[in-house]
Amino acid sequence: MSATVCAGAAQFAAIEIWGQPVPVVAIVLSTLLVNLRNLLMSASLAPKTAAFATLQRLLGFYVLSDENWALSERRVREKPLTPAYFLTMGGVLYTNWVFWTTLGAFAGAFLGDPRRLGADFAFTALFIGLIAGFWRGRSTASAVAASAIASAIAFVTLGAPWHVLIGTLAGIAAVYVAAPEEAP
Amino acid sequence: MTLSAPTILAIIGMAIVTYATRIGGLFFADKLQFKGKAKAAFDEIPAAVLVSVIAPAVLTTGPAETIAALITILAARRLPLIAVVIVGVVAVVILRLFMS
Numbered sequence: 001m002s003a004t005v006c007a008g009a010a011q012f013a014a015i016e017i018w019g020q021p022v023p024v025v026a027i028v029l030s031t032l033l034v035n036l037r038n039l040l041m042s043a044s045l046a047p048k049t050a051a052f053a054t055l056q057r058l059l060g061f062y063v064l065s066d067e068n069w070a071l072s073e074r075r076v077r078e079k080p081l082t083p084a085y086f087l088t089m090g091g092v093l094y095t096n097w098v099f100w101t102t103l104g105a106f107a108g109a110f111l112g113d114p115r116r117l118g119a120d121f122a123f124t125a126l127f128i129g130l131i132a133g134f135w136r137g138r139s140t141a142s143a144v145a146a147s148a149i150a151s152a153i154a155f156v157t158l159g160a161p162w163h164v165l166i167g168t169l170a171g172i173a174a175v176y177v178a179a180p181e182e183a184p
Numbered sequence: 185m186t187l188s189a190p191t192i193l194a195i196i197g198m199a200i201v202t203y204a205t206r207i208g209g210l211f212f213a214d215k216l217q218f219k220g221k222a223k224a225a226f227d228e229i230p231a232a233v234l235v236s237v238i239a240p241a242v243l244t245t246g247p248a249e250t251i252a253a254l255i256t257i258l259a260a261r262r263l264p265l266i267a268v269v270i271v272g273v274v275a276v277v278i279l280r281l282f283m284s
Contacts, residue, residue, distance in 0.1 A: 032201040040229045042209025049210075057210060064206045066234065073230055118277040120241075121249065125256045125272025127238045132260035132268075134231045143228040144235050151239035167236025172225045175232075179224035 040168070041069040048072070048081050063090040070130045142178045147171030248279035 042061055049057055068089045072081055134140060151167025158166070242253040256272035263271065 032205070038202070038205035039209045039212065040233065042206055043213035044209070044226065044229060046210045046213035057207075061206045061210065066237070070230065070234070116277075118273040118280075121252060121276040122269055122273050124238045124241045124249070124253065125269045125276075126265070127234045128253065128256045128272065129260045129265045129268035131231050131234050132257075133265075134234075136227070139224055139228055140231050143232045147232045147235040148239045148243065151236040152243040155240035156244055163240055164233070164236050167239055168229070168232045171232025171235065172229060175228040176221050176225040179221045181220060 146174035252276035
């Protein structure tokens with residue numbers, strides 16, 4: 001699963017609802033919902049990778065994820081994105097993901113509860129660090145506040161994976177409403 | 185998880201929809217240029233997505249996670265990424281000792 005899908009949040013969501021018989025439709029639908037954000041991320045990277053060859057794009061975007069997308073967005077603030085940078089990062093990310101999830105599948109039983117080591121919180125802390133890297137002042141603040149509240153409410157009332165989509169849309173809407181008419 | 189036909193079908197389905205979302209934006213963005221309010225909103229998509237993914241973990245798990253997140257936010261204001269992650273993990277382990 002890690003080798004073909006390579007999408008952490010979607011895989012965790014799929015495992016949550018996995019059962020016998022396998023709910024194929026529910027799993028695929030939940031994967032689509034969790035990964036809808038990829039559509040927005042690849043759209044935002046599209047103009048920045050316009051100089052790439054088609055094959056480089058198709059290969060590089062196969063492993064597009066929150067992490068390498070966030071690092072790419074940060075990179076383009078300083079210098080243009082090169083195929084070498086993007087594809088190397090994607091390769092490292094893919095190799096790491098497949099290696100460690102395979103190891104986890106074999107070793108998981110021996111480690112016990114990962115919560116004891118705080119490993120589950122590393123993901124949250126990483127995202128907080130990434131958001132800080134994106135900070136643009138007031139418009140980011142309104143996105144963060146609206147997304148956090150909407151996502152938490154959606155999570156409690158509707159459950160996963162709806163919170164990702166609803167929170168994102170709320171954040172975007174809040175920025176749209178708060179932004180001045182003229183382009184900055 | 186056994187390797188039965190439905191299992192393989194589900195994984196293939198997951199792989200197809202995931203790849204579709206990953207390259208879909210390439211075709212969709214080429215046709216859309218944003219200006220003004222729409223551009224401001226588009227620029228904040230990254231932050232909105234990231235916050236939405238972690239908000240339940242931060243706000244609905246318990247006081248240890250919420251306080252650890254606040255400490256992590258403070259760390260993120262001045263420390264590099266890897267240090268931010270370490271501060272967050274250490275904070276949550278210590279806080280859980282006292283709060284659960």
